[in-house]
Amino acid sequence: MPKSRRSITDLILHLHPPTVPEETLRFNLSWGLGGMAVMLVGLLFFTGILMLLVYQPSTDQAYTSILILTREVPFGLWVRNIHHWSANLLVVISVLHLLRVALTGAFGPGRRLNWVIGLFLLFLLLSSNFTGYLLPWDQLAYWAVTICTSMLGYIPFCGQWLQELFRGGAEIGPATLANFFVLHVAFIPGTLFILLLWHFWLVRRAGGLVQIKKNDAPEAPSPRVSTVPNLVMREAAVGLALVAFVLTLAIFWNTPLLEQANPGMSPNPAKAPWYFMGFQELLLHLHPVFAVFVWPLLGAAAFLCVPFWRDTALPTGVWFGSGQGRTLAAWTTAIGVVATLTLILIDNLLLGSATAVTNTFVTRGLLPTGVLMVLSAGLYSWLVKKLNYSRAETVMAGIILVLVTLTVCTIIGVWFRGPEMHLVWP
Amino acid sequence: MVDNRNNDTPPGPNRRQFLNRLWAFFGVVALVEFGWLGLSFLNSRKERNKPVKTESIVTAGAVEQFTPATVTAVPLGQFYLACLADGSFLALSRTCTHLGCSVPWDEEKNQFVCPCHGSTFNLTGEVLSAPAPRPLDYYPVRIENGIVKVDISTPQKRGRFESTQATRI
Numbered sequence: 001m002p003k004s005r006r007s008i009t010d011l012i013l014h015l016h017p018p019t020v021p022e023e024t025l026r027f028n029l030s031w032g033l034g035g036m037a038v039m040l041v042g043l044l045f046f047t048g049i050l051m052l053l054v055y056q057p058s059t060d061q062a063y064t065s066i067l068i069l070t071r072e073v074p075f076g077l078w079v080r081n082i083h084h085w086s087a088n089l090l091v092v093i094s095v096l097h098l099l100r101v102a103l104t105g106a107f108g109p110g111r112r113l114n115w116v117i118g119l120f121l122l123f124l125l126l127s128s129n130f131t132g133y134l135l136p137w138d139q140l141a142y143w144a145v146t147i148c149t150s151m152l153g154y155i156p157f158c159g160q161w162l163q164e165l166f167r168g169g170a171e172i173g174p175a176t177l178a179n180f181f182v183l184h185v186a187f188i189p190g191t192l193f194i195l196l197l198w199h200f201w202l203v204r205r206a207g208g209l210v211q212i213k214k215n216d217a218p219e220a221p222s223p224r225v226s227t228v229p230n231l232v233m234r235e236a237a238v239g240l241a242l243v244a245f246v247l248t249l250a251i252f253w254n255t256p257l258l259e260q261a262n263p264g265m266s267p268n269p270a271k272a273p274w275y276f277m278g279f280q281e282l283l284l285h286l287h288p289v290f291a292v293f294v295w296p297l298l299g300a301a302a303f304l305c306v307p308f309w310r311d312t313a314l315p316t317g318v319w320f321g322s323g324q325g326r327t328l329a330a331w332t333t334a335i336g337v338v339a340t341l342t343l344i345l346i347d348n349l350l351l352g353s354a355t356a357v358t359n360t361f362v363t364r365g366l367l368p369t370g371v372l373m374v375l376s377a378g379l380y381s382w383l384v385k386k387l388n389y390s391r392a393e394t395v396m397a398g399i400i401l402v403l404v405t406l407t408v409c410t411i412i413g414v415w416f417r418g419p420e421m422h423l424v425w426p
Numbered sequence: 427m428v429d430n431r432n433n434d435t436p437p438g439p440n441r442r443q444f445l446n447r448l449w450a451f452f453g454v455v456a457l458v459e460f461g462w463l464g465l466s467f468l469n470s471r472k473e474r475n476k477p478v479k480t481e482s483i484v485t486a487g488a489v490e491q492f493t494p495a496t497v498t499a500v501p502l503g504q505f506y507l508a509c510l511a512d513g514s515f516l517a518l519s520r521t522c523t524h525l526g527c528s529v530p531w532d533e534e535k536n537q538f539v540c541p542c543h544g545s546t547f548n549l550t551g552e553v554l555s556a557p558a559p560r561p562l563d564y565y566p567v568r569i570e571n572g573i574v575k576v577d578i579s580t581p582q583k584r585g586r587f588e589s590t591q592a593t594r595i
């Protein structure tokens with residue numbers, strides 16, 4: 001091999017091992033989702049750096065600088081669109097990646113820390129999306145930030161302090177934009193980069209992706225093939241196809257930009273960005289302390305802890321663990337959709353009929369939380385004790401249920417909520 | 427390479443332990459210093475950003491201008507002047523107590539309807555439907571020589587509407 005080729009190969013082999021187990025190359029094991037996420041992060045860094053050259057992070061110039069970017073800078077519109085679509089796709093891809101990791105039993109012993117790091121990555125890229133949303137300083141941005149920083153105010157004990165910290169004062173203004181700008185272009189990308197390297201390294205240290213456990217011949221190592229070209233060529237094919245897709249999307253579909261921020265008038269409806277629609281739906285139904293603090297905390301804690309509970313990971317490398325798991329997953333999805341829709345519709349009637357408001361901290365806080373806890377515990381023991389599902393399968397059903405609920409809420413929020421957030425037909 | 431430390435004079439376990447602890451201590455001190463530095467930096471911005479209200483008294487208009495049971499927006503002061511059924515005046519903040527959206531007055535429905543999560547408030551600012559947890563904040567109103575004046579320096583939080591919050595002629 002020529003020297004130059006050799007050194008490129010060596011560079012690749014810093015991230016990948018020299019050989020990989022052949023079975024982990026199957027596309028329908030990983031769907032290439034992690035690789036796609038890496039590609040999108042790359043596109044984001046590239047287009048972000050370009051836009052940094054034009055964008056002005058001050059309240060009176062931000063909006064104009066975006067107009068200049070999209071109207072006067074050659075390819076400026078395209079670059080903005082690529083950044084926008086990569087960011088939004090990244091959220092979708094990462095959630096799918098999380099789902100595939102959960103459904104192929106890839107958070108078990110040896111991969112626990114990487115699951116936790118993955119969750120932090122997800123948190124970071126949601127924050128990144130959101131902080132970027134503010135930067136154009138248009139109506140969309142202004143009110144999303146008003147709502148979100150007000151949400152911080154409901155956190156017990158340190159809420160007020162946090163809110164002022166992020167706003168850079170009591171009210172939204174130049175300091176808020178400065179904060180979000182620094183978070184978006186320096187703090188979050190830096191942290192993301194470090195965590196990503198750690199994430200990749202841990203995949204390597206776990207011996208690559210999950211493999212199917214063979215009971216008959218546990219000693220025999222599965223056959224390995226060399227990384228270059230087998231893995232690298234596959235990664236390149238997926239990555240390049242994705243880049244082509246994003247670039248095309250960005251030609252035909254423009255990033256929204258509303259009028260310049262107007263603190264006197266909220267747009268009607270003032271919707272959250274789509275990846276926070278789950279939050280928004282919670283806000284419509286629950287007392288703010290529960291929607292903003294208690295439920296997200298419970299959810300995050302559950303996701304963080306799940307690998308540390310014994311036997312919660314499915315048999316590795318097989319989707320849903322088994323045929324029985326697959327059936328359970330299908331049922332959970334169907335029931336999740338119906339249950340979420342029913343709950344939302346019923347509560348919508350309740351909200352509409354309520355003329356006087358009773359103590360919402362109890363009726364729309366403690367009560368639903370209690371019901372949720374009891375229901376989860378009951379469902380768990382019913383599935384495990386009566387229907388003889390394994391703990392891992394039941395936990396899988398739980399994870400699917402959470403994601404299905406969030407998806408249904410997102411679809412409702414995006415297409416079925418109109419002025420004043422009333423339910424409407426699109 | 428030969429590791430000299432183990433061959434020559436090995437530092438006693440106590441000494442090594444002491445030094446390790448010392449470095450750990452310095453590390454923690456450094457962290458605290460940087461944390462403090464960052465927080466003071468960020469905190470200073472809170473003060474600087476405090477809105478400077480040079481004129482906190484806003485003149486809304488003459489008493490006769492307002493008919494009972496109506497709401498008038500006063501854009502200059504970013505509030506609503508509600509003239510209640512008994513003719514008393516109540517100045518309401520236009521910021522929704524749920525998450526801070528700007529609440530418009532809906533003439534037809536005779537209530538404030540928040541565009542963000544659909545909270546509704548009546549003429550006196552009390553919550554008609556959730557998710558807003560408390561009534562709209564109000565500002566103290568004074569009536570001098572038949573002119574309605576509102577002090578907008580600090581919005582007043584409240585649990586419910588009481589007639590003392592409104593000002594009679």
Ligand code: HEM
Nearest residue numbers: 030034035037038098106114115118119121122208209210
């Ligand atoms: C910026 C976002 C992310 C990027 C760029 C990323 C990247 C990757 C890549 C390239 C892999 C190799 C295997 C594959 O392609 O599936 C991987 C594996 C893995 N990821 Fe992620 N990831 C991200 C977010 C997440 C999230 C949100 C989770 C879950 C909480 C997660 C958990 C894992 C785990 C446990 C593995 C090991 C899977 C196995 O061994 O089969 N990652 N990630």
Ligand code: FES
Nearest residue numbers: 522524525540543
């Ligand atoms: S901000 Fe007014 S209802 Fe949420």
